[in-house]
Amino acid sequence: MPVGTQGTVKAVSRNELEQLNAQIILGNTYHLFVRPGMEVIESFGSLHRFSNWPHPILTDSGGFQVFSLAKLRKISDEGVHFNSHLDGAKMFIGPETSMEIQASLGSDIAMLFDECPPWPCEESYARESLDRTLHWGQRCRQWIDDHRPCTDTGERQLHFGIVQGSVYREMREECAKALVDMDFDGYAVGGLSVGEPEKALYEAVDAAVRFLPTTKPRYAMGLGTPPQLLGLVARGVDMFDCVMPTRVARNGGAFTHEGLLNMRNQKFQKDPSPIEEGCECPACSGGFARGYIRHLVKAEEILGLRLISLHNLHFYLRLMERAREAISMGNFTEFRVEFTARYQSTSQT
């Protein structure tokens, strides 16, 4: 899922996302709640209508940004009081509010409100935090059962639980089992990519995923590099969201099968070739040379980051498409090994 933080995937348009075959995008509840605010989005009827995106949207719960962006936050069992990172305005999100906001946004998939503990995290705090996440999960479950929210097309809104538990395997297991008992439409593994080593990341996913039903979507939140995505697919993960394709693009980084290219590099100055030969993205198939893109990036022209964003989104979406194809063909392991070896064998940055 390309990430549309503030109601738009940065630098790209709806038509472009459709051309890239993006099936679903992510919207950030915290960002939209803070600006433009629910009153504005409700006046349009839904986030789909407001942002002119008629295809599926998944919204996060707001938890992650409340913990990473907001100021002066005060966490209690009730929820989180915080000050907006934009203007310091006093705000509150708790489990019921998060569900309400996401129901108002009318997203197709809403995420449970959870606490995302930092890394490193003492076992005692991880315990306290997990108890709160599970308590909030029960309250979210109750709210959903009481309100049975729908999307703006009248479909039932789906709800995914989020497995927390920091790096503690037994807590991940406990959380996964407890959420499955509460019965949601899908399950995510959260609290990852907050600074922990890659090994800890995989262990946390392993500890959770084995207790999540294979008959429902399993989603690893906020990840990752291309080899990581394949590593997680190998572990049974079905869904991802990641800002990397667009964020890296805005810094001039382009993903290729040979690794990341820094498009600011002087060696591309007179290079007439596309970012990657054979790539079918609008930038590479549209006749835009590395030398021209380098110039655009150096000159801080918007077209430069637009072209790299399109390329990177295509790279990620195509990677997932190829993973699906390989799974169908029964040769995912070979595909993953080959892709990863090629990707990591060179360093072109």
Next chain:
Amino acid sequence: MPVGTQGTVKAVSRNELEQLNAQIILGNTYHLFVRPGMEVIESFGSLHRFSNWPHPILTDSGGFQVFSLAKLRKISDEGVHFNSHLDGAKMFIGPETSMEIQASLGSDIAMLFDECPPWPCEESYARESLDRTLHWGQRCRQWIDDHRPCTDTGERQLHFGIVQGSVYREMREECAKALVDMDFDGYAVGGLSVGEPEKALYEAVDAAVRFLPTTKPRYAMGLGTPPQLLGLVARGVDMFDCVMPTRVARNGGAFTHEGLLNMRNQKFQKDPSPIEEGCECPACSGGFARGYIRHLVKAEEILGLRLISLHNLHFYLRLMERAREAISMGNFTEFRVEFTARYQSTSQT
């Protein structure tokens, strides 16, 4: 002509310009000379090939930016020594260099190298400056005759002279006549919109245009507001370039038939209507509401200025199209009066 300062019309792509029916864009010789530099563009063969724009390009002479942007410039009859506004590098552009650079760029229309005097301008300096512009004009003519430059498709590169003379009617007349004697493919009126009142602008154009042949294109450089464009069309001007559609868009300003809208305005917060009803631009016909665009602009999302840039470019290009239609139909004056009255009757900003 949409302006592609650094080898791209800011924020929009080639496909979008094609959809907007842009027939020709302008490239800034000074900007391209300073970055990426001629060695890079020459390695691609031409500006068309470098920037992936296979349609007509007009390049300015570099004069205007040398006088407005460069630092520590020293003007002599030879040309202008200056320091790059980017890194202070010492550079030189004179009449022959300007013609050489534009021949290397391979533009379809190249402009003569001229001096653009400031406003206000003493008569004595205007005289000295005009003598230099005419002297440079002769040297450009000589260079063109000696080199007979072609575009990268083998067409003869066209060359337009530029009428200077500040606000002095007799100098404008003298310059126009002298340039016509030198025989160029078209003629521009330059040195406008440098701070002078609108009345002085129209007088300067009137003083020049009457001596320029109606059988060749007449071009007013760097102008203007929508009513000004129609005012200049009424005076016989055929061509324009202007950064206003894109520059105003980046500040959140959208052109409409009722005047300029400031899309940051709070009153648009919940407005579900397009920027302008009935407008066929990609933003208005694509389902993007004022309220959403306002949010994008406030949140500094690139999509916001992309959408307004597309709208404004469409507005300008469509205005010129309608002026051409009205001229063909013989009702240009009515069209102009009606457009201008409606445009100026309201102030929605």
